[in-house]
Amino acid sequence: MKILIVEDEPSLREIMVRTLTREQYVVEQAADYAAALDKIAAYDYDCILLDIMLPGGSGLRLLEELKRRRSPAAVIIISARDSLDDKIEGLELGADDYLSKPFHLAELSARIRSVLRRHQRGGYESLDAGNVRLWPDSRRVEVAGREVELLRKEYDILHYFMSRPNHTVDKTALAEGVWGDHIDQADNFDFVYAQMKNLRRKLHDAGADIEIRAVYGFGYKLVQP
Template sequence: MKILIVEDDADLREITTRSLEKERYVVSQAPDYKTALRKIEDYDYDCILLDIMLPDGSGLDLLEELHALGKRTNVIILSAKDSLEDKVKGLDLGADDYLPKPYHLAELHARLKSLFRRNQREGEKKVSYGNVEVIPDHFKVAVGGKELDLNRKEYDILLYFMLRPGRLVNKTTLAESVWGDHIDQVDNFDFIYAQIKNLRKHLKEAGATVELKAVYGIGYKLVEE
């Protein structure tokens, strides 16, 4: 899962980033309104952790920009401003949750897991397609009930497609979502080809009824055989 932290406090931003990365999230940062606006225009995120009070603007204005861009991104407001008015306005503008600062990292992790679980099919703790199951809370994969051992990026790629079965995903979008912002600036995508080749092999050898199909010149999609 890819998260953008919009926070002007450098120490809090770094502490939160390190904590999230330990939980295997892909994390990007924005210290101010201008940087955050540029990032939401250029990239997509599964969730934005958004401070309301920024040195050069309001986080609430960023929520309005997200809406104007037509992006369906989960947003958790993280702010020392805990007035009812700000909370209500943020939720009205499309925020999904509100966590006042100072916050405990454990609670932030719990809120994120709950948010992502709600976005999955019927809030289930596991994601299923064909005979493949992924349990995001424990980073586990099973094929036909038997656990499948994958490396981190193979797992991240599989989960990304399991949440979007049958949807065509271009290589750049996949790279940004699994490896982070600015990966679109690399010279080639050989690192993606290698990971997908290995993932395909693992799925086939395990007897999976789903496969990653390549669409020449565009990207990949996960389909059921």
């Protein structure tokens, strides 16, 4: 899961980054409208935490831009303003939730899990493809009802594909989605190939009837029976 934090208060931003990273999200950050716009244009996010009190009213402008682009990301507004009018305006502009400052980090984490369930899984508790079932809240994977042990990045790759059924995924987009936007500093994609090879082997050995198939010259695609 990839999260973008758009917050101009450095101390709060860093606290949220540390907390969500420990919870095994891929977390990126932006301190202003321009930086956030650049990231949104370049990458796909599962959830965006947006402070609408950015200077010059740019927080609401960013929310309007997300709506205009039909961004698939869930959006949680975080704001020091707690008026009913502000909440209504933010929700009508397309936000999925509204969290007033100050807030407990445990509540923030719970809100993120909640909007991701609603936004990406239509309220279902699991992701399913063929005889494979993935439980995002507990990071468990089952094949035909039997649990399969995956390493963290193997799980993240599988989750990435099961959240995007029938999509052909470029290897660069996959690397950025699972490892974050610092991936451009890597010399090659050998680490992606290694993790993918291990994941495909484990799924095959467990009797999975889905396959993450290589698409020559492009990337990968999850193929279901």
